[in-house]
Amino acid sequence: DIMAEEVGMQPYRCAVGHVAAPEEAVALGQHIQSRMPNFREFHMSTVGPIITTHTGPGTVGLIYYVESE
Numbered sequence: 001d002i003m004a005e006e007v008g009m010q011p012y013r014c015a016v017g018h019v020a021a022p023e024e025a026v027a028l029g030q031h032i033q034s035r036m037p038n039f040r041e042f043h044m045s046t047v048g049p050i051i052t053t054h055t056g057p058g059t060v061g062l063i064y065y066v067e068s069e
Contacts (some may be wrong), residue, residue, distance in 0.1 A: 013042075016044045018045075027042070
């Protein structure tokens, strides 16, 4: 909801990262793309060992930014 409010109809770039939670990451990515189809780039990947050490398995994270024109 926060992302949708901040992004609105502007173009954006987004990434979903996860720690041993690929199904949840895919579901989040699909939800975002269907709700806000004006993305320029969308990436999904596992996160590195530093984040994994502090968050543990099952973590799903979202990073996005609105493109300034």
